[in-house]
Structures are given as structure tokens and as C-alpha cells.
Amino acid sequence: MDFILVGIVALLGSGLTFFSGFGLGTLLLPVFALFFPIDIAIALTAIVHLLNNLFKLTLxxxxxxxxxxxxxxxxxxxxxxxxxxxxxxLTYLEPVYTYSLFNEMHEITIIKICISVLLIFFSLFDLIPKLKRLEFDIKYLPLGGALSGFFGGLSGHQGALRTAFLIRAKLSKEAFIATGVFIACFIDVSRLAVYAKDLFLLGDKLNYPMLITATLMAFIGAYLGNKFLKKVTIHTIQLVVGILLIIFAILLGIGVL
Structure with missing residues (x-):
């Protein structure tokens, strides 16, 4: 069941990135977080995200x-x-609060609060029309790169800001997507260079079959998504996914997950 859930999310998330605001990382992170600590979930998501973007570059x-x-x-x-x-x-900071719920101990940590806030914030980019139409002048591209890179390294959320800044660059739809994929690869390589130490320490504790499943399904999603590149954004999917992400973020922030 674990593999089916991860595989389906990776397939849909990767496919939708071609014509929907939500990226693969945004959708896959909550699923990995069900099986791993949030910092490891972010790192694993980054691996799938990078491999998927490298595949997209070939397309x-x-x-x-x-x-x-x-x-x-x-x-x-x-x-x-x-x-x-x-x-x-942030990963190594002591819990802010610990409590018991249904005979299980839960911790509210700084890192969970931060990721929770960022999940809610970036989910709103695809739920609120004004935020969806947010654009910045092309002269602010370096600033956009800095912000997208920082939040990409912190939580993996880089797509919404990247779109808001690149949308004014007067690129064709194909060039816009390809340029975004290149930049996403740069960010993924940079953050994985930092995450690598913690991943190596885990060694055999990582669920490599699950990671491989997510990557392969993301490849298939990217291929299919590229085939339907001319289609418009599916608003209903955005709305449902956005609401689910906010619910997940709240549960994460209060330490239930």
C-alpha cells in the first residue's frame, strides 16, 4: 500500500507540473513525511525531484x-x-512542546512549524486568484532567484516564486517550462549537496525501493504530462490538492504527523 500511494502521487504530481501550479515536490513531500522524519522526507523528495527534472530536460x-x-x-x-x-x-533544535494524544507522544518542533507555514503559504498561491496572477518586473529576476533558491533549499518550495518572477520574461510556453526545469535542477543539486551528509548517515535505513518507485512513476508522469502540454490548468484539482495540503500542514505543525 505504501508503494502504491507514493507511486500514484509521484505519477500525478510529475504529470501535473507541466500545466498546473503545484509541483512534484509539493505533492510528494507530504507522502514521504508519512514514512520518514520531515527533514529526511525533504531530502528524499529532492532526489526524486532532481532525477525527474533531469528526465524533463531530455524532453x-x-x-x-x-x-x-x-x-x-x-x-x-x-x-x-x-x-x-x-x-x-533547524532539524536539531529541541521540541517546543510535547504532548500525549490517544496514548501516543507527539512533538511540536521548530522545523515542523516552519515547513507547515511554508506549505500553507505556497498552497495559497494556487488557491487565491490574486496570488496566482502575481508577477514581478523582469529587473527583479536576481531577487527572484535568491528567494526561490532559499525556499527551495529550505523546504523544496521553489515553483510558485519562480513562476511569479519568470512570467514577465516574455518566454514562449515551451521556453518558460524548459528554463524553469533548468533552474530547478540547479537548486536541487545545491540543496542535495548539503543534505547528502544526513542521507549517508542513514545508510540502509532508507527505503530505496520506495525511492526508486517514486522516481520511475515520476518519469512516466513527466512523459505523459509533456504529451498534454497544450492543455490548460485543471482548477478543480488545484483546489482539492491545495485544501488537502493545508490540512496536512496543520497536522504537521501541531505535531500529529
Missing amino acids: VGKKADIQTIIRFGLPAILFAFLGAYTLTK
Whole structure:
């Protein structure tokens, strides 16, 4: 059942990234968090996210705009390191509060609160029309790269900000997607370089079959999503997923998950 859940989410999440605001990382993170501590869930999501984006490059990479990649991507790389470093520091802070619920102990930690707030914040980008239409002048591309990189390194949430800043770059739909994939790869490599130490320490404790399942299903989702690239965003799916993410974020923030 675990593999089926992870596989379905990876398939749908990857496919929807081509024409929906929610990214694979946003959808896959809550599922991994059901089986792993939140910091490890973020790292595992980053691995699947990177491998999936590398696969996407083979599908749409030729359309990328190099100038935009440089202006947005370089600050994103630097601040992704900072965001990932911040995550590692938050992981080892003592719980803020511990309580018992149905004879089980639950902890409210700083890292869970931070990820919870970010999940709710970025979910609102796809639920509130004004936020969905948010755009920034092209002169702020380096700032957008820095913000997208930092939050990408901290929690994996980079897509919403990246879209808000790149939308004014006057790129074709194909170039916009390809450029975003390139930048996402930069951020994923940067944050995984920081996460790697904790992942190596886990060794055999990681569920590699689950990780492989998520990656392969994400590949299939990316391939199918690219086939339907011309389709419009599915509003109903965005609404349902956004509400579910907010519920998950609340449960995570109060220590139930």
C-alpha cells in the first residue's frame, strides 16, 4: 500500500507540473513525511525531484533561455545552499512542546512549524486568484532567484516564486517550462549537496525501493504530462490538492504527523 500511494502521487504530481501550479515536490513531500522524519522526507523528495527534472530536460531542455537561466539561476544556486543549511540547523533544535494524544507522544518542533507555514503559504498561491496572477518586473529576476533558491533549499518550495518572477520574461510556453526545469535542477543539486551528509548517515535505513518507485512513476508522469502540454490548468484539482495540503500542514505543525 505504501508503494502504491507514493507511486500514484509521484505519477500525478510529475504529470501535473507541466500545466498546473503545484509541483512534484509539493505533492510528494507530504507522502514521504508519512514514512520518514520531515527533514529526511525533504531530502528524499529532492532526489526524486532532481532525477525527474533531469528526465524533463531530455524532453524540453532545448527550449530553455540561457540568459534567463544565468540571471535567475546563479542567485538561486547560492541561496539554495543557505536554505538547505538553515534546514539542517533547524532539524536539531529541541521540541517546543510535547504532548500525549490517544496514548501516543507527539512533538511540536521548530522545523515542523516552519515547513507547515511554508506549505500553507505556497498552497495559497494556487488557491487565491490574486496570488496566482502575481508577477514581478523582469529587473527583479536576481531577487527572484535568491528567494526561490532559499525556499527551495529550505523546504523544496521553489515553483510558485519562480513562476511569479519568470512570467514577465516574455518566454514562449515551451521556453518558460524548459528554463524553469533548468533552474530547478540547479537548486536541487545545491540543496542535495548539503543534505547528502544526513542521507549517508542513514545508510540502509532508507527505503530505496520506495525511492526508486517514486522516481520511475515520476518519469512516466513527466512523459505523459509533456504529451498534454497544450492543455490548460485543471482548477478543480488545484483546489482539492491545495485544501488537502493545508490540512496536512496543520497536522504537521501541531505535531500529529
